[in-house]
Each structure stands twice: as C-alpha cells, then as structure tokens.
Amino acid sequence: MANQWQFDEDTSINIKSEWFIKGLLLYEVVRTYNRLPFALKKHYDRLLNSAKLIGIEDGIPDFEKLVSLVMEGIERNKVDGELRIRIVLAGKNFLLLFEKLPEMSKDIYELGVKVGISPFIRPSEAIVPGMIKLIGTPWSFLTRTHLGDCYDLLLLNERGELCEGSFTNVFLVRDEKLITPHESSGLLPGITRENVLELARAMEMEVEVRRVMSWELFIADEVFLTHTSAGIVPVRRIENKILIEEFPDGYTRILMDNFEGYVMTKEDNWKGISF
C-alpha cells in the first residue's frame, strides 16, 4: 500500500473488507511536546503487541518507518502549538490521523475536576485480556455518554474494584502512599500512568500498585487522573461530595510540578527521535 496524505474531508478507507466486518480496530493516541512525538516507541510496542495477539501485525510498518511518517506528518500539519496523533490499525490498513492537541483549561489544574462512578462495568483482566487496546469497548463509550458535568467517570470491575476512567487512569494518595489499581483489575496501563509511577519512585515516594476497592476512593487524601493529552489532572470532587476544600499541596502538586521536566529528559520517552 502506498502512503497517502489526505485532508480531513478525504480521509476515507474501504470498508468492504474482513477487518471492518470483524471490527479489528486497534489504536494509540500520541501527543507532541515541542512538536516532537512523545513516547512513540512505547506506543508502537504496545500497538505491535496488541496486533500480534489478534494476528494483524502485518499491517504495521517498522519503527523507523513510523518515525519518519510521523515526523513528516507533523511537518505537514502547520498548526500552531502541539499535535495529537491517532495511530489506527484497521485490519491491514495503517492510519495516522493528525489534529491539533486541544488546549486544556488552566482551571482543571488549579481548581481540580469532578469525577463520578460509571454505571457500567469494566470486566477484569480475568474476563477480558486488557492488553488489547481496542477502539470501542462498550463500557468505555457507554460511560462517555453519561459524563454529565464530570471530567470523567471511573469504572469498577465485576468485583467492585476500581479500574480506570473512560479515557484516564486514576491514582489515590492515602497515608502518604501513592496508590493505583493493578492491571489485573482491568485497565489500559497508560504511558502517562507509567511515567507518573516512575517519577514517584524516582522521588522516593512509597508506591502501591494493587487491587483497590471502590470505596477507598472516598477515603483518600488526594485523587488524580492521568491521560496523554492533559498529563496529571487533580480531582476536587467525587460524586457531588466535596473531597478537597482547597487545592492540594500534597503529592499531586509535587508530581504535577515535576512531571514535565521528568518526562522531557527521560531517555526512553524519546527513543528513536532525533532532536
């Protein structure tokens, strides 16, 4: 298949194909910092693993090829500011979709956001293997139709354990420990989540990656979300119950203050990218 660069209105693919019928749609979301693709190798590896599990890895180019395609795409998208890049593997079709990274309101960092509990269930790892990052799991998109005034809703698994948001990972702070749900509970282990865990360990915080019961969220000292587009997002309210009267000057603040500096200089986030 030849490479094609297209404008939005022309971005079409043939759908009379097996991959479409079967719904074999894998994806990754990458952002840029200083217009360089962040943690591209990590996203690539994860996509490759998912593709291998369902036998469609043939459609993926090698990493060097991907880097040059991504760099060319960034060059072609002459928007001001940073980009968000969706990498989609639809059967044998490999797609890169570029768009401007939405700018986050400063309020979410300064005031914190509201979250709730999703009415839908996220199956645990024991039921649905979590490592396959599929487009369109029903629990995620059904949750997204119920956000209301919440930034995200957190999903519990069939045992009542805390898993993740519909597009975020979640962390708690309690008794001076940083706590996040274990992958066995059922979650997509985000690249930002990994970077936060590494940063916390580098700063010698006590870290627990374990099964977290839903109710532990409600007795946490601090709660925050992570996702690629926004980094670390502090939580202020849970389910209409005020959690934090003033903006936390605890672990969340320390991690936020150090996050960008840490990820920008951490070598494995820039593997294969020349500056």
Place this chain on the structure above:
Amino acid sequence: MANQWQFDEDTSINIKSEWFIKGLLLYEVVRTYNRLPFALKKHYDRLLNSAKLIGIEDGIPDFEKLVSLVMEGIERNKVDGELRIRIVLAGKNFLLLFEKLPEMSKDIYELGVKVGISPFIRPSEAIVPGMIKLIGTPWSFLTRTHLGDCYDLLLLNERGELCEGSFTNVFLVRDEKLITPHESSGLLPGITRENVLELARAMEMEVEVRRVMSWELFIADEVFLTHTSAGIVPVRRIENKILIEEFPDGYTRILMDNFEGYVMTKEDNWKGISF
C-alpha cells in the same frame, strides 16, 4: 446524506469522524430466501434498540425506506442464488453491504460438525449489556482466530455458564427437553434462535431457556447450533470426544426438517415485505 450505490472496490467511508474514533459500529446480518430479505423487521428493531442505547439512532432510516433500499440492492446484485446483507451503522453512516450467501456444504447437515470450548470468556449480561450487537467484541474475534478444525467454539461466561458460539447460538437436547442458554448468561439472541424456539413450542416440544452449566453440553443427548446463514447445524463431536455415532434422528432432525417450511410461512418473518 444521499444514497450511493458502489462496487466493492469503491466502498469507502470517511474515517476522520467521531464514530470511528469511538468505535461506534453496530451491525446486523440478514439473509434472503427466494431473494427476499428474511426477518428484516426483527433485525431492524434490534439495530434500532442498540442504536438508541448508545445515542446514534439518528443515522437509521425508517423501516419503509430500509425495505426499499434492501429490495433495490437485491435487484442490483444479480448473482445467482441467495444474498447475505450486512447492515452497518457506523456512527451516523448507514451502510448496506450485499454479497452472495456462501453455500453450505451438505456434509455439515448430514454428518454434523465439531465444536470446542473457547479459551476466551464471554462476559455475562450482568457485566456487559448483551443487547448491543457491536462489531468486534474481543471475545468473539479472538475466538474466531482459534477455531482450528472446529465449526465454531462455544464461549462460557465468568461463572462457567454456556453462552453462545462466536457466530452461532447453541441448543441442547436432554431427557426429551430442548434447552438453550438464557440471555442473562450473555448472548446475542439470534433471529434463528428465536425461530427455532417458536417452532419447537409450536410442535409442543418441552422447552427450557435457562442458565446452562458448561458441563451439561457433555452429557446432552443432542447438540446443535443456529445462525442466519446456515439455519440449524447438528453437532457431532465436542472437544475431540465423539458425541453422536450416527446422525441424530432425534429432535435436531425433526427441527431441521420443519425449519424452512415454518419460517417461510410465519408472518412476522416477512413483515413489510410484499411478495
């Protein structure tokens, strides 16, 4: 959106849209008998219900419009024999894909087929609402990559209950009762399954729709599968263990012999279609 009739190689749609990013892909598979669409109203109602649950029902035409589109499509597809029609709702894109109905080997009806147990889990209704017929649930397509020499693999839910195959529904006969898993176990209640249940009741067979433990499959007197393309398919072997030495002359045979006559004359299968 204007209607467009396209040949296979041109069947493309724009993918830089929210529906694609979110994986909002619903589908139904309809077959024809005598080149008339079978149980179209039932499929339409099911699609409409799924679409309402995820808030994308706007993309669906009204039923009269669908009938005329389908009839026109059948007319345009001048293949010999019957057609299989995929109805896809991809976000706001409503697609009808026509292809020749694969002809089934007579052997599957005369010799019966082999089935196994899928290594993947089908979440029960309590975990994932079953009524949404999504393209590409991971348990279905992962199962399909493991078929080996089996016609289909049967999925169990997280409680070890029998649910369905990756593209079939399943029935047992035991102690002169016709048994099929209850929807609460987690399954797509196929139109063929419904017709078989109605036929069995019309023939005054004793019918049980209930939770079926996986092991009941192994002590059944007869087992058969149902799906739109092939109707009723008798099972001969399960997991390399011979189940039925000679072709059953039990309930399966009686249902097979009467199935086509029953569904062809049953009015609600032909609602909205003029002969």
Place this chain on the structure above:
Amino acid sequence: MANQWQFDEDTSINIKSEWFIKGLLLYEVVRTYNRLPFALKKHYDRLLNSAKLIGIEDGIPDFEKLVSLVMEGIERNKVDGELRIRIVLAGKNFLLLFEKLPEMSKDIYELGVKVGISPFIRPSEAIVPGMIKLIGTPWSFLTRTHLGDCYDLLLLNERGELCEGSFTNVFLVRDEKLITPHESSGLLPGITRENVLELARAMEMEVEVRRVMSWELFIADEVFLTHTSAGIVPVRRIENKILIEEFPDGYTRILMDNFEGYVMTKEDNWKGISF
C-alpha cells in the same frame, strides 16, 4: 427427649453424634420486652425453614410448645430486666439458652458508633443460600476477631456490594430515601430490619431495598445499624472518616423515636403470646 432445665455449668450435650460431626447448628436470638418474647413466631418460622432445608426439622417442637417452654424459661430466670434467649437446633437437640440482655450504653444512641469495612467477603445469595442461619459462618466470626474500636464491620460480597455487619443489618439514608441491601446481595434479613422497613413504610418514607454498592455508604447522608439486642444504632464514623458532625436529626432519629412504640403494638410481633 425429655425437657431438662439446667444451670449454666451443667448445660452439656452429647457430641458423639452425627449433628456435631457435620456441624448442623442453627440458631435464632430472641429478646424480651417487658419480659415477653419479642417476635417469637417470626424467629420460629425462620428456624423451621432453615431446618427443613437441611432436613433436621424433626428436632423442633411445635410453636405452642415453644411458647410454653420460653415462658417457663423466662419465669425461671429471675434476673432483673430483659432476657436474651438463644434458640439452638443442634442436629436433633433443641436447646433454649437464657441470659440477661446486655444493657446498651446510652452513648451509642446519643453519639453514634464507628463502623469499618470487613477484610472478609460475604458470599452473595447466588453462592451461598442466605436463608440458612448457621452458627459459625467463617466470614462472620473472622470479622468479629477484627473489630478493633469499631462497633461492627460491614461485609461486602464478591461483587463489592454492601451486605450486612457481622451481627447487624445496615441502612443508609440518601436524598431523602431509606436504603438497605437486598437479600440477593447476601444477608440474614433480621427481624429488626423487617420492623424498621415496615415502620418506615407506615410513616410514608420512600424506601429502597436494592443492591447497594459499597461506596454508596461513603456518600450517604445518614447510616444506621439494626440488631435484636440494641434496635437501631446510629453510625457516626466510617473507616476513620467523620461522617456526621452532630448527632443526626434526620430519618435515623425519627425511626429511633418511633421504633419501640411501633413494634410493641404491632400484632404480628406478639403472635401466640398472651399478655
């Protein structure tokens, strides 16, 4: 078997019997008001049902006989104040154990008590039929060894739903509704629980008996416990998090103020007892 009245130090039974080997131990706890046995018929019916389920109902006298035994026992136990009567069916041995009802500290009613979440799991009704009131379920007595400074610990089932305490039932008040876990979650539906539900309905409170997720406890406006010995016990703290700054003047208080008057005059609590 002849009736025997014995002092504590002589209350022995033969243990070289099948019931003991098998652990067939059912029990009920009855209290007196004004030295009359409260809701004796309800306890009797529940015991009889449990006994029938495990096939040991032969050891139970008829209700009239039980009433006369209980009344005689109360007469013989000339302690000051109210009595607590344990009815035990140990295989074919039917035992009545009388003791003084412990007096509750006024503080628990005025200040409220502290509760926590048990580290042990209460299987739901789907796993262990709840209607059999066995002595010595492991989740109850293991929980009781972990009480610490809590009045009781609340047990969750395998799905993370709120069930009951190790010796109490639990109620929430939220958004002006009285909420208590449904029996399907796994709980012994106490006689006091039933009386509170009836009282609330009689007072035209909105009542929900349904699956309650554990975290709902932490966003409730009011929480209280019920058990035979103490009636209604308000909760002030949950898991070291202050819930209620001042003693509730909400639903809990209204129910407490009206409880004794209600149960004392409700006929079905005194069935078979002559005043």
Place this chain on the structure above:
Amino acid sequence: MANQWQFDEDTSINIKSEWFIKGLLLYEVVRTYNRLPFALKKHYDRLLNSAKLIGIEDGIPDFEKLVSLVMEGIERNKVDGELRIRIVLAGKNFLLLFEKLPEMSKDIYELGVKVGISPFIRPSEAIVPGMIKLIGTPWSFLTRTHLGDCYDLLLLNERGELCEGSFTNVFLVRDEKLITPHESSGLLPGITRENVLELARAMEMEVEVRRVMSWELFIADEVFLTHTSAGIVPVRRIENKILIEEFPDGYTRILMDNFEGYVMTKEDNWKGISF
C-alpha cells in the same frame, strides 16, 4: 482442663460457652495403619494453622502430648482393625473421638464409583479462605444431603471451576497427565491428595495442579477421588454417563497399587510416632 476418657454415651461438653455460640468448630480426621496414627503431624500442623487464624490455638496441646493421648486412645479402643480418630477443637475444648474405621467394600476399588455434580457452590479461595477446616460449611453438608446413589458429588466454585467433593479431593488423567484442582479454586488440600501428588512425582508422572474447568471432568481419560478413610477411589460413571467401560488399567491402577507401600515408608507421614 483434665483429660477425660469417656464412653460414647457420656461424651458431652458444656455448650453455654462462647465457642458454641460462635460456632468455632475445627476438626481433622486421622486414620490408623497397623493401629498407628497416619500423618498425625501433618494433621496437627493444619489444625494449628486454622486455630491461629481464628485465635483459638490456646486449646491445642503440644504435639508430643497429642501423640501420647492418641496412642493411649488407640490402646483403650480394643476394636478389631483400624481406627478413625476425629480431632475436634470446639473453642477451648480439645476432643479426640475414636471409632472403628469403616471397612470399604472391595467393589469400590474394583468396579469404581459413580459421582455427580453438586447443585451447591463451593466459594473459591478469593471469597472464603480455604485453609480453615471448619465443621459444617453449608456447601458440604447440603451436598451430602443430595448424594442419592453417588459416592460423592463434586462441587464447582462461583466461576464454574472444579473444586472437590463433599468429603473427597478429585484427580483427572488426560493426555498422560495427572491433573488436580489448584487450591485457589477453593478446596481442602487433603493429606491423601498430597501423598498422591508426591507419589506421582516420585514415579515421574507429569503432574498439573491448576484451575480445572468443570467440563474437563467429562472429557478425562480417568477420574479418581481421594480421602483419608479410603485412599484412592476410581470413578466409573459421572452424572449417569458411562465414563469407563472396564476398570482402568491406566494411571489410577498404578497409583492405587503403589499408594500404601509409598505412604507406609515415607518418613514425614510418621513423624513423632515410634514403631
């Protein structure tokens, strides 16, 4: 507490005590070979562990004391043949109950027995910690009331995994492997089960201790049960479906032929016993 030796009809204990109210009843069943107590140290250790978990280990004598009590008890019970000894810890009461070991019919070894699937659920290790060997779990004794013409009924856990019988452990042979359920499925790991596993490994059989789905039982080449009183018991029929036409001359026979010789000479089964 002084030791007391009593005849059956006098074997009584005081029941007006906390242990009885709470149902704190632990037990072990030991058998003799050549009138010497078999694997007494293993049973002792298991009882001690259970007792520690629920805080009643004070009632247990040290092992040397137990050995001398058991040896004295065997001496006093002058029955012909072997003995079965129940060790019961009822709160702080430590009891040894001696009785003649029931003689097994030779038929069960030569013809094999029938088993079925219990209608009751055995909670997995995740729900109820398995290491506490309680008298009177409801799933066991409810199962025992449903035996019918089966030697034992096998219990499945809440995930449909095979656990154990109501008084036996279960093994499968398939594809030249010896398979038995893992303790995480929920089972009491019997001393006989352990000895069979050790024997099989000593004989260089391939052994799998893992989660076993219920239906694997129905496609096994051989199935057998183990328990203290009878050792290894071959299974001939499952749920009215004939499994094995003639008595197995496979792994089961080899293990049966070698079992007694193996356990009689294995040192750790005779720890603390002088010959």
